[in-house]
Amino acid sequence: MATPKRALITGITGQDGSYLAEFLIEKGYEVHGIIRRSSSFNTGRIDHIYLDPHVRGGKMKLHYGDLCDANNISKIVQLVRPHEVYNLGAQSHVRVSFDMPIYTAETVAMGAYKLLEAVREFQQESGQQVRYYQASSSEQYGKVMETPQTETTPFYPRSPYAVAKVAAHWITVNYRESYNMHASCGILFNHESPRRGETFVTRKITRAVGRIKMGLQDKVFLGNLDSKRDWGFAGDYVKMMWMMLQQDKPDDYVIATGRTITVREFAEMAFQFAGLDFKDFVAFDPRYLRPAEVELLLGDPAKAKAKLGWVPTTTVEELAKMMVDHDIEMASREKTLRDAGHKLPEFAGHDQ
Helix, strand or coil: CCCCCEEEEECCCCHHHHHHHHHHHHCCCEEEEEECCCCCCCCCCCHHHHCCHHHHHHHEEEEECCCCCHHHHHHHHHHHCCCEEEECCCCCCHHHHHHCHHHHHHHHHHHHHHHHHHHHHHHHHHCCCCEEEEEEEHHHCCCCCCCCECCCCCCCCCCHHHHHHHHHHHHHHHHHHHHCCEEEEEEECCEECCCCCCCCHHHHHHHHHHHHHCCCCCCEEECCCCCEECCEEHHHHHHHHHHHHCCCCCCEEEECCCCCEEHHHHHHHHHHHCCCCHHHCEEECHHHCCCCCCCECCECCHHHHHHHCCCCCCCHHHHHHHHHHHHHHHHHHHHHHHHCCCCCCCCCCCCC
8 A cells, every 4th residue: 555645734723724734535545644732722613623633643743833943844844754744824914013013924934934944954965855834825926016916917016015925936936946945836825714813804794694683792993994905715726736746847826716805895794694684784893904905916827728628616705604504503502502591702803
């Protein structure tokens, strides 16, 4: 029996990391994930994988680590001896990056430097090729120079997060060209799911829809309703991460749907699925505006379609309904517990 491929995922406890871990395990991989030590459990998105006795028997292993700690990252790479590395770890909230710019740069930009250097050193010492995936972001385009955005569109970042992502993107390209590493960047446009963090705008909206429907919340406060985004389903997008690393030659790809709608339109759609009028429940709060706004993001996935045969399978309407259905069910369980006298924490939905 052939030895399974080993994959190392940073950010495995996040939305993308959890979907990618599931996908790779289904492909027969031995999956290793890096998680940060915390006094509270932060593995909710992957508990269903980790607690499976067949998985626990060897398919998935977790390692304590932090992208800010170069020595620790190098030790993990040496221990795991991965065939593929997926760098998804980051302080990933754009609005929060204005409040935490240094930490954002340390995790996003310097984290990529440290991980790439650990992979390069391991390759050099072991002679084993490692294929590396860097999670780049549509936020790198910022104040867009052309529409739609392609792999050759110049970057114009408009947040500390985006600046750090640009640095991580270009150091990945530099290592590819300098050391002949199989290193690819996926420039992913907004991708959402029921596993999205509750402070990100799409999930903040659908979470509020569920709670308003169940009488647990009165309103949701949002920032710029006119921002336009290209929204896809995270479960579709993680497949592209894997597909990039199966190619003979590394390259960079835009992953997007090629369609954009406003935050307002997404909110209208989400409330409509629940039989509610968003105008009755959505209020503006200037606290959620960014110091420098990104008004429009629209990706052109033509290269991914032509070279890899990839097309997204989930429309934004299907995505919104999926998220609303999930969050109505979640709110229904909350209501049952509250009606039974259980004290539950209030949902604030900050940081949009």
